[in-house]
Amino acid sequence: MDAIRGTAKAELTAPVEAFLADLHARVSKVTGGSPADYIPELGKVDPSLFGIAIATVDGQIYEVGDTDVPFTIQSVSKPFMYGHALQRHGRPTVLKHVGVEPTGEAFNSIVLDEVANRPFNPMVNAGAIAVAEMMPGDTQEQRIGNMLDLFSSLAGRRLGIDEAVFRSELETGHRNRAIAYMMLNTAMIERDPNEVLDLYFRQCSVNVSCCDLAIMAATLANDGTNPLTGKAVFDAQYVRDMLTVMNSCGMYDYAGEWAYEVGMPAKSGVSGCIIAVMPGQIGICVYSPPIDTQGNSVRGIRVCQEISSEFELHAF
Numbered sequence: 345m346d347a348i349r350g351t352a353k354a355e356l357t358a359p360v361e362a363f364l365a366d367l368h369a370r371v372s373k374v375t376g377g378s379p380a381d382y383i384p385e386l387g388k389v390d391p392s393l394f395g396i397a398i399a400t401v402d403g404q405i406y407e408v409g410d411t412d413v414p415f416t417i418q419s420v421s422k423p424f425m426y427g428h429a430l431q432r433h434g435r436p437t438v439l440k441h442v443g444v445e446p447t448g449e450a451f452n453s454i455v456l457d458e459v460a461n462r463p464f465n466p467m468v469n470a471g472a473i474a475v476a477e478m479m480p481g482d483t484q485e486q487r488i489g490n491m492l493d494l495f496s497s498l499a500g501r502r503l504g505i506d507e508a509v510f511r512s513e514l515e516t517g518h519r520n521r522a523i524a525y526m527m528l529n530t531a532m533i534e535r536d537p538n539e540v541l542d543l544y545f546r547q548c549s550v551n552v553s554c555c556d557l558a559i560m561a562a563t564l565a566n567d568g569t570n571p572l573t574g575k576a577v578f579d580a581q582y583v584r585d586m587l588t589v590m591n592s593c594g595m596y597d598y599a600g601e602w603a604y605e606v607g608m609p610a611k612s613g614v615s616g617c618i619i620a621v622m623p624g625q626i627g628i629c630v631y632s633p634p635i636d637t638q639g640n641s642v643r644g645i646r647v648c649q650e651i652s653s654e655f656e657l658h659a660f
């Protein structure tokens with residue numbers, strides 16, 4: 345993917361765009377999976393929406409399909425909240441509340457590491473809820489504001505919350521409530537679980553587009569500096585930590601097969617988005633709502649496999 349390595353853009357843009365257009369047309373025919381409906385509001389989405397966006401570390405964007413349609417970020421918020429917690433509190437404090445071991449279990453499993461009583465990693469719901477508590481702010485309003493500032497600086501534009509999805513999660517997220525109370529019991533969280541969950545549900549309900557997420561992924565590829573705005577959002581040392589847990593835990597109980605087939609740190613969300621990062625080069629986002637039983641977008645996996653193979657992006 346020469347253009348993506350940042351050379352001779354004019355000459356090489358066309359081949360990348362032609363490849364993406366062809367890939368989009370071919371993968372549009374892939375069926376299987378269905379949009380998540382355990383959050384009722386998510387089930388109302390048009391399942392045929394399908395976008396692919398690639399952002400480079402020098403700020404070029406290649407896109408095809410539904411790349412400007414808003415959808416909720418869901419679990420793709422988790423690595424960024426983790427990076428923010430590391431940035432604000434440092435590794436030792438964060439590691440007291442969340443580990444870095446894959447679970448091999450579903451994203452919403454009600455399980456803690458029995459030795460340390462910690463959630464296994466920040467990509468599963470338990471770990472993400474513990475991380476949500478670390479968002480600084482004296483009031484809930486300030487914490488919500490800080491969370492939205494974080495995602496806005498990553499996208500390079502002001503983002504907001506999809507209130508309908510947020511309310512839907514709030515009304516039906518009893519499993520997450522069980523996880524939060526279990527962690528109150530083990531002192532992994534200390535504040536009122538409902539307040540912590542309010543922020544967690546809001547972070548999952550931030551509205552983004554496929555292009556926004558490609559830029560966020562490219563910010564990680566670019567050592568924490570947004571390639572569009574030039575704003576340094578994370579220190580490189582914490583980007584390394586984020587990419588490491590994305591690599592081992594970002595695709596939940598599919599993480600091993602993903603690492604084998606695609607070989608890039610990644611994160612998926614139940615709205616049907618997947619981001620993948622090629623450090624030093626590109627951030628990728630695919631959006632297609634039908635997901636498989638592990639919570640990963642069916643077409644998203646296929647697109648990332650093909651991009652990785654075509655351009656030899658596998659890490660090994």
Ligand code: DON
Nearest residue numbers: 418419451548612613614639
């Ligand atoms: O906790 C939940 O159920 C959602 N708000 C986020 C889940 C999610 O995206 C899991 N990823 N595949």
